[in-house]
Structures are given as C-alpha cells and as structure tokens.
Amino acid sequence: MQPTSSSPRVVLGVGGGIAAYKACELLRRLKSDDGIAADVTVVPTEHALRFVGAATFEALSGRPVYTDVFADVPSVAHVSTGQHADLVVIAPATADLLARAATGRADDLLTATLLVTRVPVLMAPAMHTEMWTHPATALNVETLRSRGVVVLDPAVGRLTGADSGAGRLPDPEHLAQVTELLLHRPDALPRDLVGRRIVVTAGGTREPLDPVRFLGNRSSGRQGFALALVAAARGADVTLLAANTALSVPPGVSMSEVGTAEELRRATLDAAARADAVIMAAAVADFRPADRHGSKIKKSAEHAARTLELTENADILAELVRRRNRAAHPVIVGFAAETGDASHTVAEYGRAKLARKGCDVLVVNDVSGGAVFGRADNAATILSDDGTEQAVPRGPKALLAAAVCDVVAHRLTSA
Numbered sequence: 312m313q314p315t316s317s318s319p320r321v322v323l324g325v326g327g328g329i330a331a332y333k334a335c336e337l338l339r340r341l342k343s344d345d346g347i348a349a350d351v352t353v354v355p356t357e358h359a360l361r362f363v364g365a366a367t368f369e370a371l372s373g374r375p376v377y378t379d380v381f382a383d384v385p386s387v388a389h390v391s392t393g394q395h396a397d398l399v400v401i402a403p404a405t406a407d408l409l410a411r412a413a414t415g416r417a418d419d420l421l422t423a424t425l426l427v428t429r430v431p432v433l434m435a436p437a438m439h440t441e442m443w444t445h446p447a448t449a450l451n452v453e454t455l456r457s458r459g460v461v462v463l464d465p466a467v468g469r470l471t472g473a474d475s476g477a478g479r480l481p482d483p484e485h486l487a488q489v490t491e492l493l494l495h496r497p498d499a500l501p502r503d504l505v506g507r508r509i510v511v512t513a514g515g516t517r518e519p520l521d522p523v524r525f526l527g528n529r530s531s532g533r534q535g536f537a538l539a540l541v542a543a544a545r546g547a548d549v550t551l552l553a554a555n556t557a558l559s560v561p562p563g564v565s566m567s568e569v570g571t572a573e574e575l576r577r578a579t580l581d582a583a584a585r586a587d588a589v590i591m592a593a594a595v596a597d598f599r600p601a602d603r604h605g606s607k608i609k610k611s612a613e614h615a616a617r618t619l620e621l622t623e624n625a626d627i628l629a630e631l632v633r634r635r636n637r638a639a640h641p642v643i644v645g646f647a648a649e650t651g652d653a654s655h656t657v658a659e660y661g662r663a664k665l666a667r668k669g670c671d672v673l674v675v676n677d678v679s680g681g682a683v684f685g686r687a688d689n690a691a692t693i694l695s696d697d698g699t700e701q702a703v704p705r706g707p708k709a710l711l712a713a714a715v716c717d718v719v720a721h722r723l724t725s726a
C-alpha cells in the first residue's frame with residue numbers, strides 16, 4: 312500500500328553486519344498493511360550496503376536510499392530525515408554503530424540523523440558474543456540507555472560462524488512488535504525490571520485421551536509471548552513456560568515447553584520459588600480425561616464409550632497464592648476471559664474472580680463480542696487487589712503487556 316499522510320513515519324537505520332539481510336524482512340513487516348503500514352525511509356551505513364544493495368532497500372521502501380550527508384544536499388537530508396520521523400529503528404546496530412552513536416559522532420547520514428532526531432530510538436544490536444560482552448560495548452549500551460534509547464539485548468543462538476552465543480539479531484517479527492509498541496507508547500520500555508525474575512505462562516494446555524487425541528483450547532500464546540518480550544526488553548530475567556504454542560522465543564527470554572496442566576503446574580511452582588512475579592497468561596484446562604489410554608481408542612472397542620469421564624485439574628493460580636509466604640512473596644497476576652450477562656457486568660465478574668482467586672492482579676478480557684484467541688490485538692481491564700482498575704484500550708498485545716508490566720514494576724518497587 313502507498314503510505315498516506317496518517318502512516319507512521321519510521322527511519323530504518325541499517326548497520327554493516329551480516330544481519331543486515333534481516334532488515335529487508337523487518338522493512339517488509341513495517342510496511343505491511345497487516346502491521347503498522349508505516350512510511351519507511353531506509354538509512355544504511357556505507358558498510359551495510361556491502362551486505363544488501365541500495366536497490367533492495369529502495370524497491371522495498373519505495374524511497375531513495377542515501378548513506379552520506381552530501382547526498383541530496385538541497386533537501387538537507389541529514390536534518391530533514393530525523394526531523395520528520397515518528398520513530399528511528401536501527402537493526403542491526405553493530406558495535407561500531409553503537410560506539411559512534413554513544414559518542415555523538417555524525418560522520419554519516421545515519422549518525423547525523425540520530426543527533427538531529429528527538430523522537431524515540433530503538434536499537435537492536437547484533438554482533439559476535441565477544442564484541443557484545445566487551446566492556447567498551449557494555450558502556451556504550453549503558454550510555455545510550457541512560458539517554459532514553461531503547462537498546463534490546465541480542466538473541467542467543469547460532470552466530471555467523473560455527474559458534475553460538477548472545478549476539479543474534481532478534482527475529483524481524485519481534486522487532487516489528489517492539490516498533491509498533493513504541494509508536495503507540497514511546498515510554499513503554501523503561502529499564503524498570505532489571506534484576507527481577509519474572510515467570511510467564513502462555514498458550515493452552517492439552518490433556519491427552521490417548522496417544523493421538525487430546526482435550527485442548529484455542530489459546531495461541533500470543534499474549535503471554537508479548538508479556539515475555541516486553542518484560543525482557545524492560546530488563547527482567549524472564550522464564551516463559553509455553554504450552555503448545557507455535558511462536559518463536561522472544562529475545563532474552565528463556566523458554567521451556569510443557570504439554571498438560573500438570574506439567575505446567577510443576578514447572579510453574581518450581582520457577583515461582585525463585586521469582587519476583589508470576590504472570591499466569593496460559594489457558595489451563597480445568598479438567599482432564601479420567602483415563603489416559605496407552606493405545607489409540609478404537610471406535611469399535613468396548614471402552615470407547617460415548618461419555619467422557621473427567622477429573623478436575625489443580626488450580627495453579629490458587630496453589631501459587633496458597634504457597635506464598637513472607638519470605639517468598641512474588642506478585643501474582645491472573646488472566647480471565649469473561650462475558651457479562653443480565654445480572655453482572657464483566658468488571659463485576661472480574662472483581663469477584665480476583666477475590667476468589669486471591670491473586671494480586673487480574674487482567675480481565677471482555678470476550679462478549681467474540682474471541683480474542685489468535686488475534687494480534689487485545690483490550691482488557693487490569694484489576695488490582697487495592698481496588699484500582701485500569702482500562703487498556705484495544706491495541707497490539709504488547710501494549711497490554713506493557714500496562715501489566717507497569718503494574719508489576721510498581722508493586723515490586725513499592726513492596
């Protein structure tokens with residue numbers, strides 16, 4: 312789609328690293344109608360163009376691409392590019408680019424743009440682990456963060472050579488989510504969860520009937536993954552317990568996969584013992600089949616009765632609440648999907664559930680108008696046990712995640 316006057320204007324800076332090729336996919340996502348539908352100007356460094364040609368960025372962005380301040384002199388590109396943006400995203404940010412940005416250099420169009428702009432800046436570093444962990448890079452990152460630049464931690468995994476470690480550019484999908492979040496809410500990613508251990512459950516549990524069949528639900532896990540992504544970007548040490556999801560691990564997040572409610576229960580109680588907060592975004596099955604057959608149930612077999620007997624699963628949230636004590640008192644956040652009816656509103660049902668479950672915070676989704684499952688957006692009301700409530704308007708799931716992280720960070724600092 313052609314950008315319109317209401318399209319958000321994003322400058323996509325591209326540093327000279329091998330991950331520059333992933334900037335093409337990010338660009339495509341930023342421009343997509345299904346996403347932000349942004350008007351994107353790509354500003355690569357000279358070295359970035361050794362990995363990806365200017366023609367590729369020009370074709371994908373629909374705009375000319377310049378790298379130095381002497382290009383397009385009449386339009387004073389190094390000033391106008393930064394002035395007219397809503398957000399600057401740099402992906403990948405190499406060690407050299409971080410150093411130049413931290414010291415205020417303006418020796419190419421991208422660094423000059425960074426000095427001119429006053430809009431939020433997001434940087435996604437990618438480099439070899441040794442370069443990332445070098446004290447010089449660590450100091451540059453600290454300097455940039457202290458100035459309000461959002462610097463993501465790189466993802467961990469296979470690097471350019473045979474080795475692996477921290478240094479991979481996060482997936483374009485995650486970078487697009489963070490970009491969209493910052494466009495909605497520039498202050499959504501403060502570093503207020505540094506040193507905090509947060510457990511997030513996500514997805515939907517499956518309760519096997521036999522080796523091929525299960526009772527499950529339609530939770531995609533997107534809300535839980537958005538919570539993990541945002542909490543990690545705010546500096547938390549995040550453990551994500553994912554039940555039957557098909558989403559990729561957000562950068563900086565340690566993920567374990569579980570299948571059944573009982574597996575999720577064990578993993579959650581174990582992780583919660585060391586956590587500052589537990590966020591129960593998973594859709595946990597309330598019941599499981601009373602019998603789990605070791606072999607496939609045959610239509611003709613006698614035990615293939617038409618009636619399914621169920622056993623109740625433990626309520627993990629309630630168990631977390633029961634187990635907490637003064638020494639280990641994590642903030643406990645529950646989720647609830649509710650519909651209103653003639654006698655009670657969604658908020659009233661939410662308040663009653665918050666009291667019944669005994670958790671600190673309950674995020675209530677109003678599902679009266681249809682399913683939220685699998686959608687990229689969400690709207691909810693965050694109820695706290697101190698009586699406060701906050702309505703989060705419909706927006707990307709990362710926006711609701713940021714509002715939940717605000718409440719958790721606030722409770723942790725005032726504890």
Ligand code: CTP
Nearest residue numbers: 591593595596597625626627628645646647648
């Ligand atoms: N939950 C849980 N263990 C279960 C069921 C639910 O920990 N066995 C958690 C969910 O992760 C969620 C919260 O409890 O955070 C609310 O789930 P919900 O299904 O709405 O609660 P129920 O008590 O089952 O209420 P309802 O009777 O309305 O289904």
